[in-house]
Amino acid sequence: MKKNQHLIVKGNVIDRGQLKWGALMLPEHVRMLREWRDDEPAKHKPHLDEEELDLLQEEIGLAHQRQCMVELRYWSDGLATLSGVIVSIDLFSRTVQVLNGTKAVQIGFNDLLGIRLID
Template identity: 35%
Template sequence: MAYFDEMMDTPDLSKLRDRGSKKWVAMMLPEHLKLVREYIADQKKSPRPELDEWDIDIIQENIQISMQRNVEVEIKTWKDGAFTYSVGKLTWVDLKNRVIEVEDVFKSFVIRLDEIVDVTVLE
């Protein structure tokens, strides 16, 4: 009976070495792993903010101010679920093609007007 009393005591958890998530990888197919990675990537994406006419007017006004004063602006853009920030001076605006050209210290680049979420004048 003493043997069974020893067995009923609490087990020593320090001897337990769990392999964590490694033990589940062997059961997952490459298709499952691909779907899990895509799901995690989709969860990190942020939705495109909806701009009303007030927001668009503020963006347009800040673009005009930066062009007139020749000052730097910070442009916040949204593309594929991620926000990016660019800082530089606006060199020209092409309304026909709906793009603006921004020149920073190192290079000049083009940003589509449809991707712009916010423009801040830096003075």
Template identity: 40%
Template sequence: MSANDRGTIKWVSLMLPEHVQMLNEMWEEDEYKEKPILDEQKIMEIDASLQCAIHNDLTVAIKFFENRSYHTAKGKILKIDSLNKTLQLRNQEETKVSLYNVIDVFID
């Protein structure tokens, strides 16, 4: 709670429920993250890490952007579908990640 919230909390009891809902949605949108734009060098680094991991059967941690937030999936690469631009990981459940959403790859 910040100093600016005091004014909002004070007046919420006098607002219509629709206005309170609209304010809550607005505050949630403030929490949304933006997908970073990767430069050519970072894309090549991700590609090299993926190739190394798939050829040597290594475990990777993939950081990706989805649903306005950052996520991490860990496992071994099952396959890379270049036609659909997806990556499939073998972990507890098989995770599919769009290659467009991959932000970073860490080899464990």
């Protein structure tokens, strides 16, 4: 039997979310809502909680210590990515300097969203 991936259990109630309203809406409205939902995250910077910030700090420290390739996700008027090696971490100016090929790029701590080590 195939499981319905749209079902969400909230307490004792099984909620189908937007699935239950799909039959009552015109296809044009559904398309417009999907487009609106896809555009929405790109307009606002995501907020990281304390646990995510701690994990991000640990990963940056480990990558700097190992001098290995990383892929950084950061916010620069939209979501952006950068691959390179972390050259320095400046606690005074609160920036991370990443060597991408031959050029060095500085990214502020407040703009960092995620990091992935590439070994």
